[in-house]
Amino acid sequence: MKAIVVTDETAGTAGMTLVERPEPKPAINDVVVQVHASGFTSGELTWPSTWTDRVDRDRTPSIPGQELAGVVTALGYGTTGLSVGQRVFGLTDSYRGGGLAEYVAIEARNLAPLPGDVDFTVGASLPMPGLTAWQGLFEHGRLQAGQSVLVHGAAGSVGSMVTQLAREFGAYVIGTGRAVDRQKTLDFGAMEFVDLENDALKDVGGVDLVFDVIGGDIQKRSAGVIRAGGTLVTIAGPPEARPAHGLAVDFVVEADRAQLGEIVRRVRDGRLRTNIGNIATLDDAVAAFNTTERISGQTIIRVRP
Numbered sequence: 001m002k003a004i005v006v007t008d009e010t011a012g013t014a015g016m017t018l019v020e021r022p023e024p025k026p027a028i029n030d031v032v033v034q035v036h037a038s039g040f041t042s043g044e045l046t047w048p049s050t051w052t053d054r055v056d057r058d059r060t061p062s063i064p065g066q067e068l069a070g071v072v073t074a075l076g077y078g079t080t081g082l083s084v085g086q087r088v089f090g091l092t093d094s095y096r097g098g099g100l101a102e103y104v105a106i107e108a109r110n111l112a113p114l115p116g117d118v119d120f121t122v123g124a125s126l127p128m129p130g131l132t133a134w135q136g137l138f139e140h141g142r143l144q145a146g147q148s149v150l151v152h153g154a155a156g157s158v159g160s161m162v163t164q165l166a167r168e169f170g171a172y173v174i175g176t177g178r179a180v181d182r183q184k185t186l187d188f189g190a191m192e193f194v195d196l197e198n199d200a201l202k203d204v205g206g207v208d209l210v211f212d213v214i215g216g217d218i219q220k221r222s223a224g225v226i227r228a229g230g231t232l233v234t235i236a237g238p239p240e241a242r243p244a245h246g247l248a249v250d251f252v253v254e255a256d257r258a259q260l261g262e263i264v265r266r267v268r269d270g271r272l273r274t275n276i277g278n279i280a281t282l283d284d285a286v287a288a289f290n291t292t293e294r295i296s297g298q299t300i301i302r303v304r305p
Contacts, residue, residue, distance in 0.1 A: 001020070001021055001022070001023050001101055001102035001103050002018060002019075002020065002021075002101065002102050002282055002283075003018070003019060003020075003021040003063045003097075003100060003101035003102065004016050004017070004018055004019075004063060004064065004065070004100035004101065004282070004285055004286065005017055005019050005021070005060075005061035005062060005063055006045065006050065006060065006061065006062055006064060007060045007061045007062075009045070009050075009051050012045055013042070013045065013286075013289040013290050014290055016064075016285070016286045016289060016290075017286065018282070018283065018285070018286060019061070021061075021063070021101065023102075023103045024097060024103055024104060024105035025074075025105065026074050026075060026076030026077075026079070026105050027076050027105065028076050028077050028078050028079075029076055029077075029078050029079050029107055029108055029109070030075075030076035030079060030105050030106060030107055030108065031072045031073075031074065031075055031076065031079055031082055031088075031105070031106060031108050031111065032072070032073050032074040032075075032103055032104070032105050032106075033068065033070040033071065033072055033073065033088060033103065033104050033105075033106060033111070034070050034071045034072075034073045034102065034103055034304070035068050035069075035070040035099050035101060035102060035103060035104055035303045035304070036069055036070045036071065036120035036124075036302070036303055036304045037068065037069050037070070037120040037121045037123065037124035037300055037301065037302050037303060037304075038065040038067065038068040038069075038098070038099030038100050038101075038124050038300070038301050038303060039065065039066070039067040039068070039099070039124045039125055039127075039128060039298055039299070039300050039301070040064055040065045040066075040098075040100060040285075040289060040299065040301070041066060041067075041128055042289075044064045044065075044066060044094070044098075045064065047094055049094040049095045050062050050064060050094065053095055054095055059095075062097075062098070063097040063098045063099075063100055063101050063104075064098045064100055065092070065098035065099035065100030065101070065301070066091050066092050066094060066098055066099065066127070066128060067089075067090070067091055067092075067099060067124055067125070067126070067127040067128045068089065068090070068092065068098075068099030068104060068106075068124055068127075069087070069088070069089035069114055069120040069121075069122075069123030069124040070087075070088065070089075070099075070104075070120065070303075070304075071085060071086065071087055071088070072084050072085065072086045072088055073103070075108075076105075076108075079108045080108070081108055081109075082108050082111060082113075086113060087113065087114040087115075087116060087120075087123075088111040088112065088113060088114055089111065089112060089114040089120075089123035089124065089126060089127060089260065089264070090106070090110045090111035090112055090127050090255055090257070090260060091110050091127045091128065091131065091253070091254075091255040092104060092106050092110065093106070093107065093110065099124070099303075100282070100285060100301060100303075101303070102282070102303060102304075109255070109257065110255035110257075111255075111257065111260075112257045112258075112260035112261050112264070113261075114264065115264065115268060117268065118264060118267060118268060120302075120304075121276065121279055121300050121302060122267065122274050122276075123264070124300050124301075125157070125274045125275070125276050125298050125300050126260070126263055126264060126267065126274065127255070127260060128157070128158075128253065129157040129158040129160070129161040129275070129298070130161055130259075130260070130263040130272075131253050131254070131255070131256060131259055131260065131263070132158050132161070132235060132253045133158060133161035133162040133164075133165050133211075134161075134165060134259050134262070134263065135251065135253060135254070135256075135259070136162065136211055136233045136235065136251065137149075137162060137165055137166055137169070137209075137211065137233075138169075140231075140233050140249045140251050141209045141211065141231050141233045141249075142231065143166060143169055143171060143208075143209060144208075145169055145170030145171070146170055146171070146172075147171050147172070147208035147209060148171065148172040148173075148174065148206075148207040148208050148209070149162070149166045149171045149172070149173050149174070149207065149208065149209045149210075149211060150174045150176065150194075150204060150207045150209070150210045150211070150222065150225065151163050151166070151173060151174065151175050151176065151190065151211045152176045152177075152196075152210070152211065152212050152213050152214045152218060152222070153176070153177060153213040153214060154173075154175025154176060154177055154181070154185040154188065154190055154193075155175070155177045155181035155184040155185045155188070155275075155296055156177075156213065156275070156296075156297070157275045157297055157298040158213050158235070159175065159177075159185075159211070159213060160184075160185075160188040160273075160275040160297075161272070161275070162211045163175055163185070163188045163189050163190050164188055164189050164271070164272050164273065165272070166211075167189040167190075168266070168271055168272075171209075172191055173189060173190045173191055173192075174190060174191065174192040174193070174194060174204060174207065175188075175190030175192070175193050175194070176193070176194040176195075176196050176201075177193070177195070177196065178195065178196065178197060179195045179197065179198065181193075181296070182195065184296065188273070188275075196218065201218070201221050201222065201225060202221070202224060202225060204225045205225065206225065206226065206227040206230075207225055207226055207227065207230065208226070208227055208230045208231070209226070209230060209231050209232075209233065210222045210223075210225070210226055210230075210231075210232045210233065211233050211234075212232060212233065212234035212235070212236055212239075213234075213235055213236060214236055215234065215236025215237050216236075219232070219234055219236060219239060219240065219241070220240050220241045222241075223239070223241035223242055223243050223248065224241075226243035226244075226246060227243070227246075228243070228244045228245045228246065229243070229244075229245050229246050230243045230246045230247075231243065231246055231247045231248075231249065232246070232247070232248040232249070233249050233250075233251070234248070234249070234250045235250065235251065235252075235253070236250070237250060238250050274298075275296075275297040275298060276297050276298050276300050277295040277296050277297025277298055277299060278291075278295050278297070278298075278299045278300070279299075279300050279301075279302055280299065280300075280301055280302070281301070281302055281303075282301055282302075282303045285301045288301070
């Protein structure tokens with residue numbers, strides 16, 4: 001099968017290559033999925049799990065691409081809940097082969113059914129940003145209706161999901177980004193926009209929750225605009241500051257079939273929009289991930305026509 005692999009941790013996306021790899025076999029509780037579309041998170045190439053297994057042994061050449069959509073072609077021993085021929089989408093285990101390939105072996109529990117009226121490219125765009133937004137807001141942020149939320153990178157794939165879910169839940173949403181992102185941020189449902197390059201973040205006033213995807217100085221300054229007892233939720237590494245009398249939480253997204261079902265249900269009924277900036281073929285994937293153009297939204301790889 002064709003697959004994108006990485007072997008050099010220092011090379012970044014420039015070290016990606018398209019090669020032939022053996023088709024995977026399903027282990028116990030696995031399924032094999034014929035991948036129709038897949039997504040890639042740039043941070044994957046900084047994760048230890050991309051390069052070593054759980055006992056720290058080198059596992060390169062590694063296939064990246066944690067999110068995928070496709071069709072089940074084989075079941076491992078003991079696998080339940082899914083069937084051959086079923087359309088599915090979800091997240092791979094970061095310690096195993098990823099979705100930038102024609103086939104992937106994946107634990108069945110990491111997948112959810114993909115309705116027939118949802119395109120595979122849409123399905124592949126949902127797991128990482130959708131689950132990150134859901135878990136950050138509701139599990140770690142404990143968002144309540146009527147609260148205010150400051151969403152960093154609100155025009156990005158995660159930030160736009162956070163904005164939409166928070167609005168649906170009854171929150172007042174303030175989005176941040178570059179000046180060029182203003183209209184897109186407002187189109188996804190933010191009530192206000194803060195230009196991080198030109199506006200003063202401290203002028204936002206007190207918010208109940210900050211959802212941070214940036215880290216660094218922005219993260220530290222964000223703690224100062226949270227009301228006492230509020231929450232800073234981040235996916236950008238361990239927080240260096242925390243709100244007064246509040247919580248600072250960093251987390252790693254996890255696969256969850258029930259949450260994936262909630263997310264795709266909202267896509268089907270129009271409550272949630274995807275944020276796809278570019279679609280490329282597997283043959284063109286390396287070039288797509290190494291473009292010098294600024295892509296606003298996710299790059300999704302269409303593995304099968």
